[in-house]
Amino acid sequence: MSETIPEKDMQPQGPELDIVHLLRAVTVELGLLSGRFASRNHMHPTDVRALIALMDAARAGEETTAGRLGAALGLNSAGTTALVDRLERAGHVRRVRSERDRRRVVIEVEEQAVALGWAFFGPLIGRTAELLRGYDERELAAIRGFLEGVREAAAGEG
Amino acid sequence: MSETIPEKDMQPQGPELDIVHLLRAVTVELGLLSGRFASRNHMHPTDVRALIALMDAARAGEETTAGRLGAALGLNSAGTTALVDRLERAGHVRRVRSERDRRRVVIEVEEQAVALGWAFFGPLIGRTAELLRGYDERELAAIRGFLEGVREAAAGEG
DNA sequence: CCGAGTATCTCGCTCGACGAGATAATAGAG
């Protein structure tokens, strides 16, 4: 394996650039991790994204309907139905017809699925929280501000 | 399955937790963005991941063979061949038989593809770099250290 | 109570990814 290609600066550099690349590396790593979680539990990446979206909504105290879930994941209605079918068959969620509008199907996450995710991602979350405990308020504010800025910038693009 | 997961404690206390969720939100947002890039250019998410991996390797001065690319993306050999076929057909990469080991196929990214990616992601990168310019050295070090810590923690899990 | 609007599901299809195995090139033993 020769690495003869010289290190050329194809991109404008500066101390900020390595952070940008670090961030991308982190997202890649997290993507691979959730992929490992998926295949270990005989799920597809989309299924994992769906569970995360569902738990997120639940945390925020919102009901998630089939339609909302599909929209959040960028699936059309057919794909969404198939997704919920898979998750339901695997016992990760259950369909509940909404009382007030019986066209709606509310998706609820089974406790078993929550436990599964927590068992897998818990250690990482714990380690990250521990890592954060080493910073003072100003540093935490910087990290928070940076992430918020990136999220907004990413949401605004495209 | 059932064990000590009291609902309240799963998202416990601490100012750190919102940063964990922020980070996840950022990765979700970046994932959606690259999805928009993919469909806008008639590509599949895997194709985008492949181009990113290829450009990454190129920046690090490494040649990428078909096999390495497939391994990096978690594809088997058949899928890798199909992937490179797609990218080549679209004019984003070219296959080059390695001189010294003629079994090897080195994948090179076409300049056109680099320009395409830069045109789409450049603004976000620029905005992020600008955002980072607002922090002093200690804050930048905190951000860098946090991201590095998360990357290592994520790589270590699973 | 009818028709427009909305939410979800069904059907048929495409194509990305997989497993198995073929093909081609290299490296090493004798």
Add this chain to the structure above:
DNA sequence: CTCTATTATCTCGTCGAGCGAGATACTCGG
């Protein structure tokens, strides 16, 4: 130098996630 093991890539047949089109079920304003 030839035979064999190993490595890198590609081919073939198959599966299944997601799409487009349209069916079905329910709600609500006139």
